[in-house]
Amino acid sequence: MNFRRNLVSAIAGGILLTAAMLVSAQSQPYPNALEQAIADGRSLEHMDSMPSPAPPLAPRYSVPAISRMQQPQGFNSVQVNISPDNMNIIDDAANEPSIAVNPINGQQMVIGWRQFDSINNGFREAGVAFSADAGASWTYPGDIDAGVFRSDPVLAADSNGLFYYACLQVTGGNFSEQFFISDDGGATWSNPVEAFGGDKLWFALDDTGGTGNGHVYSVWNTAGNPFFPATFNRSINSAQSFQTPIEIPERPILGTAAVGPDGELYVVGRGSGTQLWLLRSDNAREAIQSPVFNQVTPIDVGGIVRIGAEINPVGLVGQVWVAVDHSNTATRGNVYVLASLDPPGDDPLDVMFIRSEDGGASFSDPVRVNDDSLGTNAWQWFGTISVAPNGRIDVIWYDTRNDTNNSTSELFYTYSVDAGQNFLPSVAASPAFDQSLGYPTQNKLGDYIDMKSDENGAHIAYAATFNGEQDVYYLFALPQLSEDFFRDGFENLPAD
Ligand SMILES: [Ca+2]
Numbered sequence: 001m002n003f004r005r006n007l008v009s010a011i012a013g014g015i016l017l018t019a020a021m022l023v024s025a026q027s028q029p030y031p032n033a034l035e036q037a038i039a040d041g042r043s044l045e046h047m048d049s050m051p052s053p054a055p056p057l058a059p060r061y062s063v064p065a066i067s068r069m070q071q072p073q074g075f076n077s078v079q080v081n082i083s084p085d086n087m088n089i090i091d092d093a094a095n096e097p098s099i100a101v102n103p104i105n106g107q108q109m110v111i112g113w114r115q116f117d118s119i120n121n122g123f124r125e126a127g128v129a130f131s132a133d134a135g136a137s138w139t140y141p142g143d144i145d146a147g148v149f150r151s152d153p154v155l156a157a158d159s160n161g162l163f164y165y166a167c168l169q170v171t172g173g174n175f176s177e178q179f180f181i182s183d184d185g186g187a188t189w190s191n192p193v194e195a196f197g198g199d200k201l202w203f204a205l206d207d208t209g210g211t212g213n214g215h216v217y218s219v220w221n222t223a224g225n226p227f228f229p230a231t232f233n234r235s236i237n238s239a240q241s242f243q244t245p246i247e248i249p250e251r252p253i254l255g256t257a258a259v260g261p262d263g264e265l266y267v268v269g270r271g272s273g274t275q276l277w278l279l280r281s282d283n284a285r286e287a288i289q290s291p292v293f294n295q296v297t298p299i300d301v302g303g304i305v306r307i308g309a310e311i312n313p314v315g316l317v318g319q320v321w322v323a324v325d326h327s328n329t330a331t332r333g334n335v336y337v338l339a340s341l342d343p344p345g346d347d348p349l350d351v352m353f354i355r356s357e358d359g360g361a362s363f364s365d366p367v368r369v370n371d372d373s374l375g376t377n378a379w380q381w382f383g384t385i386s387v388a389p390n391g392r393i394d395v396i397w398y399d400t401r402n403d404t405n406n407s408t409s410e411l412f413y414t415y416s417v418d419a420g421q422n423f424l425p426s427v428a429a430s431p432a433f434d435q436s437l438g439y440p441t442q443n444k445l446g447d448y449i450d451m452k453s454d455e456n457g458a459h460i461a462y463a464a465t466f467n468g469e470q471d472v473y474y475l476f477a478l479p480q481l482s483e484d485f486f487r488d489g490f491e492n493l494p495a496d
């Protein structure tokens with residue numbers, strides 16, 4: 001019944017038609033409503049009962065100070081969408097988080113997410129919380145620009161200590177991307193800066209100190225896009241203003257962007273059909289030149305992108321990530337692509353990884369990162385990668401391996417210290433949760449989760465339903481913890 005409702009919702013919800021509808025529907029890899037919507041040029045962030053906000057439910061608070069979800073290995077999650085007195089807010093929904101960590105003051109972190117004040121409605125706003133104590137506690141001062149429909153949050157911080165919060169704004173069917181800036185650790189935010197753009201946006205910041213320092217590069221969907229066929233633009237002044245959108249080769253969607261150590265720019269995503277592409281621009285860092293993507297590489301990551309799959313009915317099950325090694329080691333400049341993809345055969349989804357040692361011109365064979373035995377056929381969804389300043393690669397994902405019905409997921413973590421040639425045995429870093437609980441009137445747990453790595457470990461923002469509803473959590477994954485875990489084994493844990 002749910003599935004039927006989802007189909008109806010996805011079809012009825014798609015109201016925005018653009019020139020992207022010219023994209024051939026024949027290329028859709030899966031016969032489902034959401035793939036069809038994309039093929040027809042409709043956005044992921046289609047409106048359900050939007051855009052006027054229904055009155056939120058009266059907030060009800062519960063559950064003292066939450067919320068350290070203690071795992072045996074010491075992975076402790078802290079809830080961030082909380083009331084001023086540290087209580088869970090009942091009957092809201094919070095998902096699709098992104099996280100930024102101040103590179104010059106690791107005490108300062110900000111998490112943004114999609115905040116639904118009522119699960120009875122699809123209205124969502126730019127949720128934001130900040131920490132001034134390295135994630136131990138969080139303050140949710142209210143949504144940025146409250147009362148405005150916003151979605152698709154993406155966050156970053158730069159070496160001046162500025163935090164950037166990009167998101168989609170939708171007004172009366174008009175899609176645009178906007179940026180907010182905070183110079184006080186996320187406590188207060190600037191007025192919105194118009195960045196053009198559209199649905200399912202992502203951005204990358206040049207914080208290298210080089211020629212392109214302060215450049216911001218933004219990519220977005222072909223659908224839900226008033227600028228089609230343009231899907232890319234740039235700011236050369238730290239997001240104070242943005243240049244006119246331009247078209248780029250293959251128009252990759254459902255992906256991300258990253259800047260390399262010399263200011264080289266990478267964009268990854270799915271083109272038409274199922275082909276994934278990695279684009280590279282070597283002149284985007286030159287402010288007086290129009291960006292040209294001089295290297296366009298079709299890539300085989302070992303599977304195909306799925307959307308609209310039953311594990312997250314009207315969402316992605318993983319976006320395509322690109323990350324670059326900025327370390328001062330032999331692996332500096334390595335380019336990594338990672339995504340939750342459907343591999344050949346019965347398995348519905350695995351976390352797949354490839355590595356380039358020549359600036360994205362060629363790649364290794366695909367590596368399956370999740371280490372459940374072949375044939376388990378579990379869902380490893382929302383695969384996410386981050387590279388630490390020392391070159392360590394952190395990877396997280398949601399995993400149903402411990403539930404034969406695939407009705408609960410755990411956040412899993414692993415890492416590599418040899419450029420992804422080997423990943424350590426993965427470890428469950430969160431308790432299990434029912435990923436289908438607490439849908440607002442949009443049946444998904446968002447489209448992604450996020451992570452930023454430092455020398456010591458991985459700062460993770462993820463959504464889970466430990467309270468019986470969708471909430472957002474911060475988790476610091478310390479690589480040493482998983483090493484201890486595997487050295488000691490389950491049997492040596494203290495009984496409690
Ligand atoms: Ca809540």
Ligand SMILES: [Ca+2]
Binds near residue numbers: 045096151152200447
């Ligand atoms: Ca989204």
Ligand SMILES: [Ca+2]
Binds near residue numbers: 342343346348
């Ligand atoms: Ca398969």
Ligand SMILES: [Ca+2]
Binds near residue numbers: 347348349377378380
């Ligand atoms: Ca799998």
